Amino acid sequence: MPQDSSPPPGSSRKRDVSRRLFLQTIGISAATAAAEGQAANADAALNAGEPAIIGPKPARTSLQVNGENLDYIAEPATTLLEALREQCNITGPKEVCDRAACGGCTVLVDDRPVASCMMLALDATGRKITTVEGIGTIDNPDPLQVAMAEFDAMQCGFCTPGVVTSAKALLDHNPRPNLDEIRAALSGNLCRCGTYPNIFNAVLVASGQAPVVEPTDRGRSVSGEQA
Ligand code: FES
Ligand code: FES
Known part of the structure; x- marks a missing residue:
């Protein structure tokens, strides 16, 4: 004769299943509500x-x-x-x-x-x-970006957005920085192509000063002539 395996009403197994179901339900509800x-x-x-x-x-x-x-x-x-x-x-x-x-x-x-x-x-x-x-566009470049282009202050250009952004912050707070101040402001911007002299000259010219660093490559000489 087959045995009835269901637990009798009120047994501990039934209470366990009910408790698990209850906890699962409130867990889902709580997560959804959260x-x-x-x-x-x-x-x-x-x-x-x-x-x-x-x-x-x-x-x-x-x-x-x-x-x-x-x-x-x-x-x-x-x-x-x-x-x-x-x-x-x-x-x-x-x-x-x-x-x-x-x-x-x-x-x-x-x-x-x-x-x-x-x-x-x-x-x-x-x-x-x-x-x-937000600093300038191709149609309406910032004077700093114009000077960067004039001084050929980029090769691969990968560092250029960061350089321009740091230099812009410098010029906004210090409109006529000297070379040491420019170097300090750009010390966190690494250029693996080594265009630092051209970058420094571009920042000087953008701030209305004469270029002072001998350029590394093409671009203007310190006298302003095209090399
Ligand atoms: S990518 Fe953020 S400092 Fe180099
Ligand atoms: S221009 Fe290439 S990393 Fe600066």
């Missing part, structure tokens, strides 16, 4: 113009870049450089070392140069971000 609450909080804060408390899941937020608000999906570990290049289509800042050693990714945050590979995008929320695209 995600929905997180997105709602982020949206509410954004609509109120305040930085949102975001994480650990991705959430929509925005950055103020070159005078525009650009939306992106933020995860807590997303760097400012990743957000700009991979989501906002701002590719002037370059990823070279990804460890604050080369300056290729330099952007201005509240008008101060920052290695964007070392800053979390969420920490840049609500702050004024300027990239090389």
Whole structure:
């Protein structure tokens, strides 16, 4: 005669199954509610113009870049450089070392140069971000960019956006820097092609001063003649 294997009503096995089911159910509900609450909080804060408390899941937020608000999906570990290049289509800042050693990714945050590979995008929320695209365009270049071109201050050009951005920050705070001040301001921007003399001359000329460094390659001589 077949045995009935179901536990009798009120047995401990039935209580275990019920408790597990209950915990699973509230776990799913809590996770869903947390995600929905997180997105709602982020949206509410954004609509109120305040930085949102975001994480650990991705959430929509925005950055103020070159005078525009650009939306992106933020995860807590997303760097400012990743957000700009991979989501906002701002590719002037370059990823070279990804460890604050080369300056290729330099952007201005509240008008101060920052290695964007070392800053979390969420920490840049609500702050004024300027990239090389916001300094000048091909049709309307900044005098610094004109001088960089005139002095042939680039070879591969990979360091150039970071150099221009750091130099722009210098000139905005110190319109007539001397050579030592230019060298100090650009000390975090490495140029593997070695165009430093031409870069320094370009910054001097952009600030209304005479070039003083002997150029390394083509471009003007210190007397201003074409070499
Ligand atoms: S890529 Fe950021 S400092 Fe080199
Ligand atoms: S121009 Fe090539 S790294 Fe500077």
